[in-house]
Amino acid sequence: MSEAAAQPPIERGGWPGVAWALRRDLRLALRSKAELGVQLLFYVVVVSLFPLGVGADPTLLRALGPGVLWVAALLASLLSLPRLFAADFADGTLEQIALSPYPLPALISGKILAHWLTTGVPLAALSPLLALQFGLDGSELVALAAGLALGTPTLSLLGAIGAALTLGLRAGGALLALLILPLYVPILIFGAGAVEASRVGLAAGGELSVLGAALLVAAIGAPLASAAAVRIALD
Amino acid sequence: MGSNSINWFKFASPASFFPLAGHLARWFAVLAVPLAASGLWLGLVVAPTDAQQGDAYRIIFIHVPAAWMSMFIYLVMAAWCAASLTLNARLSAMMAQALAPTGALFTVIALWTGALWGRPAWGTYWAWDARMTSELILLFLYLGYMALRHAIDEPRRADRASAVLALVGAVNVPIIYFSVKWWNTLHQGATVSLTAAPKMASIMLTAMLLMTFAAWFYAIAVAMVRVRAIILERERRTSWAGALAGAAR
Amino acid sequence: MSLTEFFAMGGYGFYVWGSYAMTVVLVAIEITAVRTRFRAARMAAQLGENAG
Numbered sequence A: 001m002s003e004a005a006a007q008p009p010i011e012r013g014g015w016p017g018v019a020w021a022l023r024r025d026l027r028l029a030l031r032s033k034a035e036l037g038v039q040l041l042f043y044v045v046v047v048s049l050f051p052l053g054v055g056a057d058p059t060l061l062r063a064l065g066p067g068v069l070w071v072a073a074l075l076a077s078l079l080s081l082p083r084l085f086a087a088d089f090a091d092g093t094l095e096q097i098a099l100s101p102y103p104l105p106a107l108i109s110g111k112i113l114a115h116w117l118t119t120g121v122p123l124a125a126l127s128p129l130l131a132l133q134f135g136l137d138g139s140e141l142v143a144l145a146a147g148l149a150l151g152t153p154t155l156s157l158l159g160a161i162g163a164a165l166t167l168g169l170r171a172g173g174a175l176l177a178l179l180i181l182p183l184y185v186p187i188l189i190f191g192a193g194a195v196e197a198s199r200v201g202l203a204a205g206g207e208l209s210v211l212g213a214a215l216l217v218a219a220i221g222a223p224l225a226s227a228a229a230v231r232i233a234l235d
Numbered sequence B: 001m002g003s004n005s006i007n008w009f010k011f012a013s014p015a016s017f018f019p020l021a022g023h024l025a026r027w028f029a030v031l032a033v034p035l036a037a038s039g040l041w042l043g044l045v046v047a048p049t050d051a052q053q054g055d056a057y058r059i060i061f062i063h064v065p066a067a068w069m070s071m072f073i074y075l076v077m078a079a080w081c082a083a084s085l086t087l088n089a090r091l092s093a094m095m096a097q098a099l100a101p102t103g104a105l106f107t108v109i110a111l112w113t114g115a116l117w118g119r120p121a122w123g124t125y126w127a128w129d130a131r132m133t134s135e136l137i138l139l140f141l142y143l144g145y146m147a148l149r150h151a152i153d154e155p156r157r158a159d160r161a162s163a164v165l166a167l168v169g170a171v172n173v174p175i176i177y178f179s180v181k182w183w184n185t186l187h188q189g190a191t192v193s194l195t196a197a198p199k200m201a202s203i204m205l206t207a208m209l210l211m212t213f214a215a216w217f218y219a220i221a222v223a224m225v226r227v228r229a230i231i232l233e234r235e236r237r238t239s240w241a242g243a244l245a246g247a248a249r
Numbered sequence C: 001m002s003l004t005e006f007f008a009m010g011g012y013g014f015y016v017w018g019s020y021a022m023t024v025v026l027v028a029i030e031i032t033a034v035r036t037r038f039r040a041a042r043m044a045a046q047l048g049e050n051a052g
Helices: A016-031 A033-054 A059-082 A088-092 A093-099 A104-132 A141-163 A170-197 A207-235 B010-012 B012-046 B055-087 B090-122 B130-151 B156-190 B202-234 B239-247 C004-013 C013-051
Strands: none
Touching: A016 A033, A016 A104, A016 B012, A033 A059, A033 A104, A059 A088, A059 A141, A059 A170, A093 A104, A093 A141, A093 A207, A093 C013, A104 A141, A104 A207, A104 B010, A104 B055, A104 B202, A141 A170, A141 A207, A141 B156, A170 A207, A170 B130, A170 B156, A207 B156, B012 B090, B012 B202, B012 B239, B055 B090, B055 B130, B055 B156, B055 C004, B090 B156, B090 C013, B130 B156, B156 C013, B202 B239, B202 C013, B239 C013, C004 C013
């Protein structure tokens, strides 16, 4: 084996990796549209359970509305997270992906982006409609949708770390919830806070900025942490 | 390195750390007792009764040290996790594994004593104030770490995965704390300062410091015994494990 | 301060002693558990050596 013949492995760039994973995961997700529909339906059902539990008093519902809509969004996110890696892990594709010339964090970013587009975006779009059930209106609805639009990517990003850590484990889903929900708390606080700020007439800009900042930090850190976690699970 | 200096890296192997841990456990356990005794004596007997809260305030002598230790242990645990990932060292991971249950215990003590202090002092067992709520989330972080370790059968994967989790948690702890604090001022107003301990007479401060050191030494002693158990559990198929176990008191 | 006064803690005895008693109980449980764990591990390690 001559050393002159040995070539360094071909390394592909980050952004093409993101695009590749995004296209692939979107294609796969759109094949099972029913699954996506079910997740959205889960959101609707959970939100509708709360008035059944606490009574239909309009003042109470208005007070609860932001929190309920956000908590239900957290839970709906959690429900769909295993989908991120589980199928690929089960049939060995994830190992191939990890070995590919694209950087793993980039590929994971693409997967997370696909996850958000198929989970978070519909959630954020549907939420103003559901918020009407709680008597929210006007600027509150805008703050809610904007907050969810900014917050759900972070939920997907943080959730990916949990999904990667719990790959292939028995109690996966419940364990994932235990690990990730504490990390979701700041997003919940500022997301619901944005709606409440606009309720009292303040601009929700402050809370939304915090959500934006969280998104930036998570966008950089979470793919790296998830990549490390995936490699740990694959070893 | 000269022959006179200690080769600290020798203790990086579980086998050589095992006897040292045994000595440390004994010494720190012994030291913890008089510290706790004197702290409790000062706090429960000598310190004067508070004008506003009566004798109920005496709970702080266990509540505050427990809360401090719960946070301190998490940081130390995260540091060991960082070491285990960067140095790929088994013993560092074992140290983190040994600390977690004790950290969780202190969190529970802090929450329980905080609730029992809250009732007489502010009328309610649980007031969703920033510090207690953050303490509750810290408990979830500890339990999550322990649950993840437990769910993974293969020890090295468990080491690495839980290390990543602990570090992600450590980064998030200040974020969670400040967002909970923000949330708390938003919803409750700053009218009731739920964290105000009575103005500290120096006796009270001394008692708190003594109890904190007692808790700290207790934690070290328990962690040392636990890490010895972990070393034996994880290394029991090696030849030296049996010899060490035979020699262990 | 008499012994009865000490136990009464100015009427707050339930809260003060409830706190310290729980602490003692939890600490006792932890110490017992960790020592049991160590002894079991020690036994297993000694047997492990004999077995192979």
